[in-house]
Amino acid sequence: MKRFRPLLHTLPLLALLVALPAPAAPGSGTSIDLAAEASRPAANDLARATVFAEAAGATPSELAKRVNGLIADGLKTARGYSNVRTQSGATYTYPVYAKGGKIESWRMRSDLTLECSDPAALSELLGKLQASLGVASLSMLPAPETRKKAENEATLEAITAFKARARLIADALGKPYRIKHLAINSSGRTPPLPMLRAASLASAEAAAMPIEAGETLVTASVAGQIELPE
Structure with missing residues (x-):
């Protein structure tokens, strides 16, 4: 019986270790991918x-x-x-x-x-x-400064829309949320103007070429992920 005594002394310690709950993994929770975008017109100046x-x-x-x-x-x-x-x-x-x-x-x-x-x-x-x-x-x-102004405004609107959507989802599930990461991009496109060669316009002599400036729609998009704690 003496030779089994050391093993019996370790049993309470092993039982205690098994009974302790495992620590929660960092960042545990439900992750949700979201995206939002907004557009602002920029004058083609x-x-x-x-x-x-x-x-x-x-x-x-x-x-x-x-x-x-x-x-x-x-x-x-x-x-x-x-x-x-x-x-x-x-x-x-x-x-x-x-x-x-x-x-x-x-x-x-x-x-x-x-x-x-x-x-x-x-x-x-x-x-x-x-x-x-x-x-x-x-x-x-748009000139660089004109485009930058529209891009900044669209970016702020897109971030606001992202936060509103995140809050909507979190409230529907009855939980708070935190933003894990965001990616912000912007783009803008102007339709090309059709061109004619000089040979077909020779009779126009010095008549000014018609130009309609119009606007370019600058769009900012925000994509990211939020986390809802368990």
Whole structure:
């Protein structure tokens, strides 16, 4: 019997350890994924356009003289508008092959980007440039500070909507809640404006290009997770 005595002495301690409740796991509770969004309009107060000169010829040097001359004239006209910012764009020169693989001619294109916070001024300038240059693209968008203001307002509204939805769910279940994490994103899209080449508008001469600024809807979305304690 003596040799079993140490084991008997440990039994009360083992029974006590088994009887103790296991500590609750940290963060235990019901997790619920939620999402909310809000939108705010932002005025399209910035106009951006790309114009180009394009020509075909027998030699690259011949093309460079013609195309560079057209771009230089366009820059000279644009400098008459102090509120229009200009920037040289890409230039491409590439061969045109005949059926036998021989080069039969060359083509060259050079771009010029125009940007202005006065759509009326850019409209007038484009009307003049279309006598010799094509318009590759025209877009209306909010200026950075305008977009930022609308984005901040939409973000606050989206967060408020997220909290209201979280409170609605928590109240329905009769429990408090806490926010575990949030992810905030924003986006905005403006429909593209269709463009016509200068060749089809030559008869318009210096008529201003019609521009309707409109608005861009800036949307902020909030996605996250809340936890309801057990």
